[in-house]
Each structure stands twice: as C-alpha cells, then as structure tokens.
Amino acid sequence: MWERIRRVAASDRISGLIMLGFALAGLVLANLPWTAHLFETISETQLAIPYTNIDLPLGHWAQDGLLTIFFLMVGLDLKQELTTGSLSNPKAAAVPMLCAVGGMLVPPILFLSVTALYSRFAPPGPGLEQIANGSVFSFSDIAQGWAVPTATDIAFSLAVLALFAKALPGSIRAFLMTLATVDDLLAIILIAVFFSSLNDWYWFLGIVVCAVVWALLVRMRRVPWIAVGCVGILAWVMMFEAGVHPTLAGVLVGLLTPSREMYGEASPRAERYHDKLQPFSSLLALPIFALFATGVHFDALTPALMVSPVVVGIIVALVVGKPLGIMITAWVTTHIGGLSLPRGLRVRDLLPASCACGIGFTVSFLIASLAYTDAELSAEARFGVLMASLIAAAISGVLLHRQSQRYEAEQASETEGKRSLEAMSEQVTTLSDGTQSVTIEAFTQEQLAQIKARKLREKIRQRRHDDRT
Numbered sequence: 001m002w003e004r005i006r007r008v009a010a011s012d013r014i015s016g017l018i019m020l021g022f023a024l025a026g027l028v029l030a031n032l033p034w035t036a037h038l039f040e041t042i043s044e045t046q047l048a049i050p051y052t053n054i055d056l057p058l059g060h061w062a063q064d065g066l067l068t069i070f071f072l073m074v075g076l077d078l079k080q081e082l083t084t085g086s087l088s089n090p091k092a093a094a095v096p097m098l099c100a101v102g103g104m105l106v107p108p109i110l111f112l113s114v115t116a117l118y119s120r121f122a123p124p125g126p127g128l129e130q131i132a133n134g135s136v137f138s139f140s141d142i143a144q145g146w147a148v149p150t151a152t153d154i155a156f157s158l159a160v161l162a163l164f165a166k167a168l169p170g171s172i173r174a175f176l177m178t179l180a181t182v183d184d185l186l187a188i189i190l191i192a193v194f195f196s197s198l199n200d201w202y203w204f205l206g207i208v209v210c211a212v213v214w215a216l217l218v219r220m221r222r223v224p225w226i227a228v229g230c231v232g233i234l235a236w237v238m239m240f241e242a243g244v245h246p247t248l249a250g251v252l253v254g255l256l257t258p259s260r261e262m263y264g265e266a267s268p269r270a271e272r273y274h275d276k277l278q279p280f281s282s283l284l285a286l287p288i289f290a291l292f293a294t295g296v297h298f299d300a301l302t303p304a305l306m307v308s309p310v311v312v313g314i315i316v317a318l319v320v321g322k323p324l325g326i327m328i329t330a331w332v333t334t335h336i337g338g339l340s341l342p343r344g345l346r347v348r349d350l351l352p353a354s355c356a357c358g359i360g361f362t363v364s365f366l367i368a369s370l371a372y373t374d375a376e377l378s379a380e381a382r383f384g385v386l387m388a389s390l391i392a393a394a395i396s397g398v399l400l401h402r403q404s405q406r407y408e409a410e411q412a413s414e415t416e417g418k419r420s421l422e423a424m425s426e427q428v429t430t431l432s433d434g435t436q437s438v439t440i441e442a443f444t445q446e447q448l449a450q451i452k453a454r455k456l457r458e459k460i461r462q463r464r465h466d467d468r469t
Helices: 002-010 012-029 036-044 058-083 090-121 139-145 154-164 170-194 201-217 225-242 248-255 269-294 303-307 309-335 347-356 362-371 375-423 445-468
Strands: 046-048 055-057 128-130 136-138 426-430 436-440
Touching (some): 002 269, 012 154, 036 058, 055 058, 058 248, 058 269, 058 362, 090 128, 090 139, 090 170, 128 139, 136 139, 139 309, 139 362, 139 375, 154 170, 154 347, 170 248, 170 347, 170 362, 201 225, 201 248, 225 248, 303 309, 303 375, 309 375, 347 375
Antiparallel strands (some): 046 055, 128 136, 426 436
C-alpha cells in the first residue's frame, strides 16, 4: 500500500489534479450556504503550542505549519540541483536561470499597470479602486499585491506537461524544471525580504544554533531521527518568533542536508529524504493548504468578481506577464547575450512551456495571504491566482498538445525515411554468360522529396546552432 501511495505522489499528473480538486473544493465549501458556516468554524478553530506565544487558527496552521513540509522539499531539491543537478553547471543553466528572473520581473509591472489604469479611469474616481463587494481602496493599498503573480508552481506546471506533452523532447522539460527551481529560490528570497517583520536578535541566534545542530546530526553515520525532528521543530519556532515566515525553516534545513553520497551509501541523503517526504507533501500538506487557501467566503460570487482590479491584474500578470518575461529574456540572452539553448531547441519552442509558468498556485496563494492585511483583498487575490492558474493551464495545455503533435509528426516522418532506406535492397542475378548483375531498388519521387526535405531541415538547424555558438 505504501509503495502505491509513493507512486501516486511521484506522479506530477495525479498529485497536481488532487491539489486542484482540493482547491476547488475549498472555494465551493466556503461559499455554499449549508457548508460555509461549518467550514469557517473549522478554519478559525484556534490551536496553540504550550509555553509559547504561538496560537493560530487551523487555516493558518495549514499555511504556516503543513506548508513547511513543502518548503523542506524545495530546500532538499535546491541543494541537490545546486550540487549535482541542472544548477551545478551555471553555463548550461544560464538561459533558464535568467528566464526565471525575467519571468518574475514582468508580472509585477503588468499588475501595477493594470491596477493603475483602474485607478485612473474606472469609478469611483482618480486614485481609488472599487473591488467586487463594493469596498473602495486606494491605489497604494491595491499595489501591495505586486508580488502575488511572481511565482510558478512547479508541481502544476509539470503536471500540465505530463498531461499534454508526452512527445516533447527532454530538453523542454529540463528547461522548465530548471526555470521553476530557480523561480522557487527567488520566491523564497522575496518572502524573506519583503514579508518578514524582524523581532529580537536572540531569536536569530537560536536559528543559527538549530541550523548548526541540524547540519551535524544529518551528517552522522546513524542519524538520530528523534533529535533531528526536535531540532527541526525548534528551528520552525525560532523562525516564527523572529518574525521570519516559519515555512522558510524548511528551506534552511533542507539546504543544510548532505547532497553527496556518504559512508558508502548508494544515493545522496537529500535525494532519499526528498523521496520519503514526497507523499506527505503531495498528498497531505499541499492539498490541505490548497483547501484552506481557496476556502475564502465572498459576499457574492458574481461576474463583478471577474472584473475586479485585483483579479484582472493578477490574471493579466500571470497569464501574459510570465510567458512574456520568459520569452523576451530567452530571445535577448540567445540573440544578443551570446548564450545558447540545447541543440535543436529554438526560442519559439519555449512558448508553450513558458505559458505553463503562469500557473502560480501554491507560493502565489501564500504571498497573497501575506501581501494584503485586508481579508477581502486577500480573498480576491487568491481567487485571481486560482482563475489565472486555470487559464494558464488551459492555454499551455492546448499549445503543448499541438507542439507535441508536431514533434510526433516529425518523428514519424524521420522514422518513415529511415525505413525507406532500410527497405532498399540489392538483387543479384547471374546472366547466361556467367556475368553477375546487381539491381538496386530506386526511390520513388515522394521518398526522394522526403529525404531532401529532412536533410534541408537538419542543415538549417545546424546552421542556426552554429550561428548562436
């Protein structure tokens, strides 16, 4: 049974659909008349840790507590990628790394531009903006959500890739994984810098002590798991008390875990721990977080919600801004910056995958709850993230499917050409005078045209690649 659970958790497609199902369930349960009150009661039930100042409702425990497992996975994955993975070779990973930066810079610009247009031209008047429930806020209040559309959800984007792009080359998947990994790192830095309110210095001293003890314990030949668990919980408490978002404790201890083989082990500890934690993250932490993150009650789910400045700004930023930033950066770095993509991959081939990067979801939900102190603004921001993610998933799904079909057609054409070459046979006959005659089957005009077209495509690709390098 445990092996089956691990296989389900390891499937980007299944785990992504489970998380989406929980997100939609949260939105429905929080707004149906006969379930809204019960859902709100459960979400607001307080749970405290004895002898500490930590007293949070269950909804916040899902965000600040359970989500730490996901961030621990991110930390372990980052450490492995930085040591032996795609990020260990900066030259090879330069283009997707820079594309991740471009994909995080353009969405805030578009979000602020859209909301500024609402502030200037839409009612109730200059400098003011009205959201779906009729409440009026200043442009500066709305602009606090600039960071919401910056993050990419790696699990969902890979799930879309797995669903619609089975025939795509591995270089596109590798590009998307590298980009999303760097995107996660940048989102972590953004949360730490812009959404932390620092408290007394001695809490940070406690964080350092926990980090050192963790690093020592996980490097022992026999890891004392009870002690490691206690240190991890203490690091989380220290982060919370220090004013830093506590989920970043998971990233910190993940980055301190060994990512190379030790004591004759068959695989690195960071990789093994990542695999063991995956079922808890994919099937427990993320679905429950998505349930409470989207479980926000609206006064009325009306069409006015879809034209709210916050919702429209986030949709435009994620659906348009993400792929726009990635594609512009990819073109500039390859055509002007002198960098190159993997052989056979062109900038235009990245468009479907870059559209998948508009799926914000997990980290965007978290930033939405941190960016806005007003509950209604936070609710609209999370609704905007959900709508933008669904739209981006639909667009990227269609584009990836078409791209996958094109690659399948090209592969079929090449396979047919090879078969034609293999089918060519020599027929040897002996004449009456003893002379041997060799007859070779000729190509048809259609076969010759296919071979010439294939060779021409290969020459063009090689020439483009040589020009770039």
